Amino acid sequence: MAENVIEVRKVDKFYGTGSIRTQVLFDVSLGFERGSFNSIIGASGSGKTTLLNILGTLDLPSKGEVLIDGERTDGLTKNQLAKLRNETIGFVFQFHYLLPEYTALENVLLPVTIRKGRPDQGDVKRAEELMELVGIFNVKDNLATNMSGGQQQRTAVARALINEPKIVLADEPTGNLDSESTATIYQRFRYINATLGTTFIIVTHDRRIAEQTDRIVGVKDGRIDMDVKK
Amino acid sequence: MVSFGIALRFLRSNKVQTILIVLGIAVGVSVQVFVGSLVTSLQGSLVDAAVGSSSQVTISPDENNTVIEDWEPMVPSLEGISQINAISVSADSPSFLRDGSRTLSVLVRGLQFEKADNIYNLEEATYEGSWPTIPGEVLIGKELSETLAVGVGDDIQVTTPAGQNLTMVVSGLFDLNVRVINENWILTTLSYAQGIFGFGEAITSIETQVDDVFQADVVAQEVRELFADRPVEVTDWKAENAQLLSGLESQSFSSIIIQTFVLASVVIAIASILAIKVLQRSRQIGILKAMGITDRDASLIFIYEGTMLGALGATLGALLGLTLIWAFTTFTAQPDGTSVLSITAEPTFVILSAGIAILAAAVASAIPARKSSKLSPIEVIRNG
Numbered sequence: 001m002a003e004n005v006i007e008v009r010k011v012d013k014f015y016g017t018g019s020i021r022t023q024v025l026f027d028v029s030l031g032f033e034r035g036s037f038n039s040i041i042g043a044s045g046s047g048k049t050t051l052l053n054i055l056g057t058l059d060l061p062s063k064g065e066v067l068i069d070g071e072r073t074d075g076l077t078k079n080q081l082a083k084l085r086n087e088t089i090g091f092v093f094q095f096h097y098l099l100p101e102y103t104a105l106e107n108v109l110l111p112v113t114i115r116k117g118r119p120d121q122g123d124v125k126r127a128e129e130l131m132e133l134v135g136i137f138n139v140k141d142n143l144a145t146n147m148s149g150g151q152q153q154r155t156a157v158a159r160a161l162i163n164e165p166k167i168v169l170a171d172e173p174t175g176n177l178d179s180e181s182t183a184t185i186y187q188r189f190r191y192i193n194a195t196l197g198t199t200f201i202i203v204t205h206d207r208r209i210a211e212q213t214d215r216i217v218g219v220k221d222g223r224i225d226m227d228v229k230k
Numbered sequence: 231m232v233s234f235g236i237a238l239r240f241l242r243s244n245k246v247q248t249i250l251i252v253l254g255i256a257v258g259v260s261v262q263v264f265v266g267s268l269v270t271s272l273q274g275s276l277v278d279a280a281v282g283s284s285s286q287v288t289i290s291p292d293e294n295n296t297v298i299e300d301w302e303p304m305v306p307s308l309e310g311i312s313q314i315n316a317i318s319v320s321a322d323s324p325s326f327l328r329d330g331s332r333t334l335s336v337l338v339r340g341l342q343f344e345k346a347d348n349i350y351n352l353e354e355a356t357y358e359g360s361w362p363t364i365p366g367e368v369l370i371g372k373e374l375s376e377t378l379a380v381g382v383g384d385d386i387q388v389t390t391p392a393g394q395n396l397t398m399v400v401s402g403l404f405d406l407n408v409r410v411i412n413e414n415w416i417l418t419t420l421s422y423a424q425g426i427f428g429f430g431e432a433i434t435s436i437e438t439q440v441d442d443v444f445q446a447d448v449v450a451q452e453v454r455e456l457f458a459d460r461p462v463e464v465t466d467w468k469a470e471n472a473q474l475l476s477g478l479e480s481q482s483f484s485s486i487i488i489q490t491f492v493l494a495s496v497v498i499a500i501a502s503i504l505a506i507k508v509l510q511r512s513r514q515i516g517i518l519k520a521m522g523i524t525d526r527d528a529s530l531i532f533i534y535e536g537t538m539l540g541a542l543g544a545t546l547g548a549l550l551g552l553t554l555i556w557a558f559t560t561f562t563a564q565p566d567g568t569s570v571l572s573i574t575a576e577p578t579f580v581i582l583s584a585g586i587a588i589l590a591a592a593v594a595s596a597i598p599a600r601k602s603s604k605l606s607p608i609e610v611i612r613n614g
């Protein structure tokens with residue numbers, strides 16, 4: 001069995017304090033192999049986003065460990081975590097979150113800008129190729145606020161891929177898209193997974209999408225109730 | 231670098247807000263520059279009018295003496311005090327001037343003209359004729375020459391306190407811009423005055439000017455100690471102009487109050503606006519942090535925003551202030567072209583005012599910057 005590029009061990013997560021303290025994740029242990037193409041499914045409110053945020057070091061587990069590339073993240077400083085996120089993980093958030101002050105192209109280049117201050121010509125070319133790939137090249141100079149929901153979502157997808165991260169964490173990345181666009185995006189993910197060996201973890205509530213992935217993890221009420229590999 | 235670019239973009243993408251803040255700071259700085267320069271110039275011109283062309287620290291005989299004997303060694307001693315930049319000795323005596331049936335009181339002053347020029351600007355003030363060089367020649371004031379209807383080359387009749395009647399020749403006319411002086415002073419050579427008043431080699435006063443007029447009392451004390459064993463008295467203009475001084479002081483005080491309030495309002499305006507900006511941008515900061523921007527860079531965004539707002543506002547404010555000063559000086563000009571009060575802007579003061587505003591802006595942005603640093607990406611990601 002290949003090593004895990006990202007993993008949680010015995011993770012509990014509580015929200016709130018005192019009487020409103022509720023447990024959202026219960027003793028979750030889950031690892032993803034390098035280069036694998038996975039999905040997480042579950043009902044709304046089952047804890048999928050919480051799990052993904054903890055995997056991506058955006059949120060801290062109340063108990064348990066997170067390992068990225070075999071290394072525990074609880075010993076890292078906030079700056080080291082920030083660098084790790086920037087270079088290793090590409091996020092597509094459930095709500096796509098673009099910077100409204102920037103154009104689509106600039107938004108796609110944001111992780112590069114943060115990494116090295118100023119994108120070079122090669123970066124811009126790569127960004128434009130990615131945008132072409134997800135079908136938003138024609139709106140590349142639009143401000144984020146002047147794009148449709150679907151266009152914004154595809155911009156967020158291109159942004160997640162720009163730094164060629166080892167891991168892409170995507171939270172319902174095609175929630176706003178028609179079935180044709182959805183199919184295109186998954187083709188792209190598959191292509192990048194095959195050519196660059198990028199690990200994909202995609203949260204979805206759409207079983208048909210999940211069935212196209214190599215492994216389906218089911219979450220129910222904060223516990224893993226299903227884990228099937230093809 | 232990242233932060234600077236983001237800060238710039240944030241400022242540009244909300245132009246109306248940016249322009250309003252910059253204008254706010256600019257108004258504050260321009261008031262600061264204008265009021266500060268106005269007060270300084272006002273004080274400068276008041277002091278200059280009062281003591282700019284007169285003795286600032288004066289040595290005279292003490293109450294038991296009428297003259298200062300053996301004064302020559304005192305001059306090099308005074309030259310040793312670095313603050314003193316002009317020294318002039320004089321032999322003065324009140325006298326009477328006879329004009330037909332009239333008798334006028336005058337003050338005959340024997341001077342070393344080259345030296346006295348450093349204090350009274352006699353060269354500039356002498357508008358006709360020339361300085362006395364031979365015994366019996368005198369320089370008289372504009373008003374006196376008009377009263378007597380005499381000009382260069384004419385004679386005047388002077389009676390000394392001892393009752394000696396002398397005929398003197400007017401060699402030139404001066405205008406020191408002070409009516410009393412123009413009416414009263416008759417200036418002649420030191421040796422001639424010493425001779426007619428029977429002073430021998432003695433003089434009646436040593437007059438000086440100092441570098442910083444407001445230090446005159448300090449210099450006077452130094453002079454007093456220097457000549458402690460001589461029968462002389464040292465006075466300074468400040469002791470004799472207490473009223474003028476207290477006026478100046480309350481002016482300075484009100485100017486400081488105004489400047490403090492202006493500064494405080496700049497700081498409060500920037501701090502509160504940036505605090506709102508952090509709230510407005512917390513979504514963006516959260517995204518940037520999720521993408522891997524460090525807490526430090528996240529806080530620098532607001533430091534840069536604040537500093538850029540401060541720099542723009544301060545520069546505009548300084549220009550606006552200078553324009554106000556120019557406008558004031560131009561539009562209050564009298565028909566003859568001279569100004570009621572010409573305000574001069576000290577470059578160091580203008581730069582200091584702008585610099586303080588920029589610094590205040592940077593400091594004011596520290597609080598929002600801290601907020602931005604503390605913001606956790608998950609709060610934004612989670613709450614949609």
Ligand SMILES: Nc1ncnc2c1ncn2[C@@H]1O[C@H](COP(=O)(O)OP(=O)(O)O)[C@@H](O)[C@H]1O
Nearest residue numbers: 015016024043044045046047048049050051612
């Ligand atoms: N900040 C929070 N405070 C309290 N409860 C929360 C918070 N965020 C999420 N939850 C709760 O945790 C549970 C799991 O949420 P989430 O991970 O978003 O589920 P999913 O993504 O599967 O819809 C839900 O019941 C939700 O109400």
Ligand SMILES: [Mg+2]
Nearest residue numbers: 048049094171
């Ligand atoms: Mg969710």
